[in-house]
Amino acid sequence: MTTAQFPTLADSGLSAEAAALATGTAEHPIHSDHTPTGQLAFGAFFQGVNSSTIWRLPSSGDQVAWESFESLVRTAERGKFAAFFLGEGLRLREHRKVPFELDVAGRPDAQTLLAALAAATDRIGLVATQNTTYNDPVDLARRLQTLDLLSGGRAGWNIVTTDNAWTGENFRRGGYLDHADRYLHAEAFVEVAEQYWRGESISHDGAHYSVRTQGDLPASAQGRPVLFQAGASPAGQDFAARTADVIFSPHGGLEAAVDFRRSITERVVAAGRDPGSVKILPGAEIILAPTEAEAEEKVRWVRDLQVGPEQAIALLEQYWGRDLSGFDPEGPLPDVAPEVSESGVTRGAGFQFAKAEELTRTWREEAAQKGQSILEFAREKSGARRGTFTGSYDTVAERLADFARLGAIDGLNITPWLIPSGLDDIVDHLVPRLQERGVYPAEYAGATLRENLGLDPL
Amino acid sequence: MSTTTSSPSSVAHGHGAPAPDATTAATSDPGRALPVLAVDLVADPELLEGLADLARGLEAAGVGALTISDGGLHPIHVASHLAPLTRDVALLPRTDAVYVEPFHLATQLMSLDHISHGRAGWLLTAETDPAVAAAVGRTTLGLEATAREAADVLEASRLIWDSWAPDAVVRDTGRGVYVDASRLQYADFTGETFSVRGPAITPRSPQGLVPVLVADTDRAAAGERAAVELADGRALDLDVSTGSGAVLETVDAARADEDGPPVHLVRLVGLDLEADPLGTVTELATALREQGLVAPAPTTGQSLREQLGLPLPPYSNDPARRSDRARLTSKDPA
Ligand SMILES: Cc1cc2nc3c(=O)[nH]c(=O)nc-3n(C[C@@H](O)[C@H](O)[C@H](O)COP(=O)(O)O)c2cc1C
Numbered sequence: 123m124t125t126a127q128f129p130t131l132a133d134s135g136l137s138a139e140a141a142a143l144a145t146g147t148a149e150h151p152i153h154s155d156h157t158p159t160g161q162l163a164f165g166a167f168f169q170g171v172n173s174s175t176i177w178r179l180p181s182s183g184d185q186v187a188w189e190s191f192e193s194l195v196r197t198a199e200r201g202k203f204a205a206f207f208l209g210e211g212l213r214l215r216e217h218r219k220v221p222f223e224l225d226v227a228g229r230p231d232a233q234t235l236l237a238a239l240a241a242a243t244d245r246i247g248l249v250a251t252q253n254t255t256y257n258d259p260v261d262l263a264r265r266l267q268t269l270d271l272l273s274g275g276r277a278g279w280n281i282v283t284t285d286n287a288w289t290g291e292n293f294r295r296g297g298y299l300d301h302a303d304r305y306l307h308a309e310a311f312v313e314v315a316e317q318y319w320r321g322e323s324i325s326h327d328g329a330h331y332s333v334r335t336q337g338d339l340p341a342s343a344q345g346r347p348v349l350f351q352a353g354a355s356p357a358g359q360d361f362a363a364r365t366a367d368v369i370f371s372p373h374g375g376l377e378a379a380v381d382f383r384r385s386i387t388e389r390v391v392a393a394g395r396d397p398g399s400v401k402i403l404p405g406a407e408i409i410l411a412p413t414e415a416e417a418e419e420k421v422r423w424v425r426d427l428q429v430g431p432e433q434a435i436a437l438l439e440q441y442w443g444r445d446l447s448g449f450d451p452e453g454p455l456p457d458v459a460p461e462v463s464e465s466g467v468t469r470g471a472g473f474q475f476a477k478a479e480e481l482t483r484t485w486r487e488e489a490a491q492k493g494q495s496i497l498e499f500a501r502e503k504s505g506a507r508r509g510t511f512t513g514s515y516d517t518v519a520e521r522l523a524d525f526a527r528l529g530a531i532d533g534l535n536i537t538p539w540l541i542p543s544g545l546d547d548i549v550d551h552l553v554p555r556l557q558e559r560g561v562y563p564a565e566y567a568g569a570t571l572r573e574n575l576g577l578d579p580l
Numbered sequence: 581m582s583t584t585t586s587s588p589s590s591v592a593h594g595h596g597a598p599a600p601d602a603t604t605a606a607t608s609d610p611g612r613a614l615p616v617l618a619v620d621l622v623a624d625p626e627l628l629e630g631l632a633d634l635a636r637g638l639e640a641a642g643v644g645a646l647t648i649s650d651g652g653l654h655p656i657h658v659a660s661h662l663a664p665l666t667r668d669v670a671l672l673p674r675t676d677a678v679y680v681e682p683f684h685l686a687t688q689l690m691s692l693d694h695i696s697h698g699r700a701g702w703l704l705t706a707e708t709d710p711a712v713a714a715a716v717g718r719t720t721l722g723l724e725a726t727a728r729e730a731a732d733v734l735e736a737s738r739l740i741w742d743s744w745a746p747d748a749v750v751r752d753t754g755r756g757v758y759v760d761a762s763r764l765q766y767a768d769f770t771g772e773t774f775s776v777r778g779p780a781i782t783p784r785s786p787q788g789l790v791p792v793l794v795a796d797t798d799r800a801a802a803g804e805r806a807a808v809e810l811a812d813g814r815a816l817d818l819d820v821s822t823g824s825g826a827v828l829e830t831v832d833a834a835r836a837d838e839d840g841p842p843v844h845l846v847r848l849v850g851l852d853l854e855a856d857p858l859g860t861v862t863e864l865a866t867a868l869r870e871q872g873l874v875a876p877a878p879t880t881g882q883s884l885r886e887q888l889g890l891p892l893p894p895y896s897n898d899p900a901r902r903s904d905r906a907r908l909t910s911k912d913p914a
Contacts, residue, residue, distance in 0.1 A: 171781075178753045185749075186783055188664070188695050212683070214764070214779055219906035221761045221779065228749065228759065228783040230691035231684070237657035238695045241632070241664045258681070258716040268654040271625055272661045291777035292683040331717030339652050340625050432756035 153387040158529025165205040165535040166198040170229030176427045193542040201549030204574040205247035208232035240273035247571030249278030254308040255285040263315035275343030275570035280350040319346040344570035345580035363389035374404040379530040401532035409512040425501045434500035451497040519555035526561040613889025614875040616644035620849040623658040624651035641862040642877035645670035663696035670884040672701035677733040686740040693785035698883035701791045706730040706801040727803020732771030739767035743779035761904040813844030821850030
């Protein structure tokens with residue numbers, strides 16, 4: 123084939139916005155080593171504890187009832203979702219030293235629940251977020267392989283490394299791990315798990331413990347559970363590039379997704395792996411309506427329900443580190459200095475460590491410039507924390523097809539803003555439009571999660 | 581507020597509980613519920629293929645509970661997998677209390693209780709196999725330390741299970757409050773080798789405290805404190821691998837024995853699952869029931885606690901462990 127025969131970007135059906143982000147050829151629009159499959163896979167992400175699930179509506183279901191999970195997973199399977207995901211948090215979130223009262227809280231153990239869901243489903247993958255810092259590798263590996271065997275090769279493990287002495291208070295070793303070592307530890311942990319899955323004899327001596335055992339379970343239909351990684355730091359990306367099958371990224375915006383794909387492709391190639399062997403699924407929220415105008419109105423309605431006046435004040439309190447209950451949510455941002463030097467008083471997986479003084483000053487300026495009240499500001503900020511796809515069914519379908527053709531992502535991990543009906547309109551109205559555009563599977567490709575994510579056999 | 585106080589360590593023997601509706605054998609204590617008939621399934625990967633049918637078949641044969649023993653697959657996951665495949669039968673993983681993370685174990689068991697709508701139980705074992713310790717990088721504990729650890733983990737589990745009031749999820753739209761922190765408490769357990777802060781990451785499960793039983797086979801390792809003082813009851817193990825000849829006599833004798841702890845579960849172990857497990861079990865179940873030696877088959881919606889004649893434990897709030905203590909003290913400058 124000569125160069126002249128290569129199709130050009132102009133023929134690729136990309137939008138102007140997407141084409142402008144492309145730096146390569148039609149085959150490799152983002153990176154010369156990465157070929158888009160043009161296909162999307164969906165995951166349903168049941169976070170459990172979070173600020174985006176609306177609990178105030180009469181249709182908001184029970185967050186722990188079996189019926190909620192069963193109903194949601196059945197809808198996802200009807201929509202040919204590749205995976206059903208559960209988040210994990212190993213200590214109840216706290217706000218100013220008291221369990222946080224305003225958000226949905228409390229969830230079942232991820233793997234115990236997935237083992238039951240394996241009996242209620244046939245094709246959908248079952249992915250448990252599980253921490254490498256507060257588990258024993260052989261115990262966790264054995265549980266995951268049990269899930270993989272019970273489900274006929276549909277198990278996945280979302281590897282997270284959240285570490286701090288505060289979470290450690292619930293575990294035997296306490297807060298034993300330096301933050302800097304979290305991925306060193308995770309890598310050794312995953313190596314032990316893989317040895318176990320391969321049925322090998324294990325003799326591991328690490329910085330924090332030794333393990334002597336023998337893998338004793340048969341391999342599942344997909345060989346071993348699919349490995350997901352969530353964690354966006356450079357160390358996390360390197361770990362994922364060496365180890366993971368799928369990256370659960372926070373980058374849902376088109377430009378950020380393109381940059382992330384480039385960064386991951388470079389790292390995967392450097393690790394000596396085929397860049398197609400690591401899929402990227404950003405977390406996303408999808409708000410849909412028949413028309414653009416209705417969708418706009420619905421987004422406002424959803425945001426109002428997600429962030430009430432109490433949540434808005436609490437959001438600021440996380441960064442100010444002090445009681446702001448005296449401030450009017452309809453008024454401007456507090457004109458007082460934060461009491462902490464670092465933000466992130468509400469503990470949980472998503473907490474950050476931005477310098478509070480600087481951040482709160484920037485925020486005050488930003489809100490003043492936009493003329494926003496505390497409430498308006500908080501609603502915008504908490505919406506911006508998620509990859510958000512909002513609009514009419516057709517607009518969102520077209521936008522997602524664009525992402526797929528460009529190869530920025532391999533799918534989305536969708537957090538429904540309502541349980542259990544939050545996937546209904548996605549499955550009924552968006553999925554068929556994606557199928558018409560040829561970017562979403564009409565049927566499950568196979569029986570295992572590996573197959574349904576388009577991953578090569580091990 | 582629904583904060584009643586009770587002793588968390590009170591051992592319930594079914595006093596005051598409604599007596600099961602069955603003819604009571606002459607030898608049994610009238611205040612004591614009839615034991616529940618259980619069958620042990622060994623969670624071997626080879627069994628996976630027919631597992632669902634087997635569990636449903638045993639349930640149809642009138643078995644009250646399945647205990648899931650370790651055969652490679654993790655017993656808690658297998659129990660959980662069987663929950664949506666069955667309706668009435670209780671599910672008790674027989675699983676180790678010693679070489680585990682107590683916080684994870686407690687969460688898994690209360691999750692099983694949610695998923696099974698109150699059919700969960702824990703058949704506590706205390707592992708003595710050095711290979712299990714080596715797999716988690718711990719040194720093997722001696723007999724005394726093993727028993728102490730099992731009791732500590734059981735106590736910690738109960739505190740974790742008891743950390744949310746039944747009505748802690750208030751969904752108060754007026755105040756914008758989803759969960760009321762004053763109805764949560766820390767576990768704040770400190771044992772010999774570990775401590776757990778809490779509260780649970782899972783809301784209170786249907787049975788509140790998951791019933792904990794200890795099988796005769798495991799009693800020596802689990803120790804007297806876990807097996808007799810703390811556990812909710814005892815499982816009488818009947819090995820039927822060499823035939824089921826003396827089953828009725830053994831159950832009768834154990835129930836008549838005033839010195840031993842009362843029997844709450846009559847557990848058939850060593851069943852040949854390849855051969856004709858359903859026929860054997862149906863026959864034994866019928867004979868045991870006719871003699872009034874075991875409780876009737878469970879009805880839909882009946883919890884394991886109800887089957888065992890154990891009262892629902894009241895939520896006990898310890899003011900010293902209340903999770904909103906920090907807020908109370910910060911508002912009180914004294
Ligand atoms: C999209 C996404 C989802 C995550 N979900 C969880 C979760 O459910 N539980 C958790 O403990 N950590 C979660 N994390 C956080 C971590 O995976 C990560 O271990 C932590 O941030 C430390 O790694 P890092 O420094 O590389 O980010 C998530 C991260 C991302 C990006």
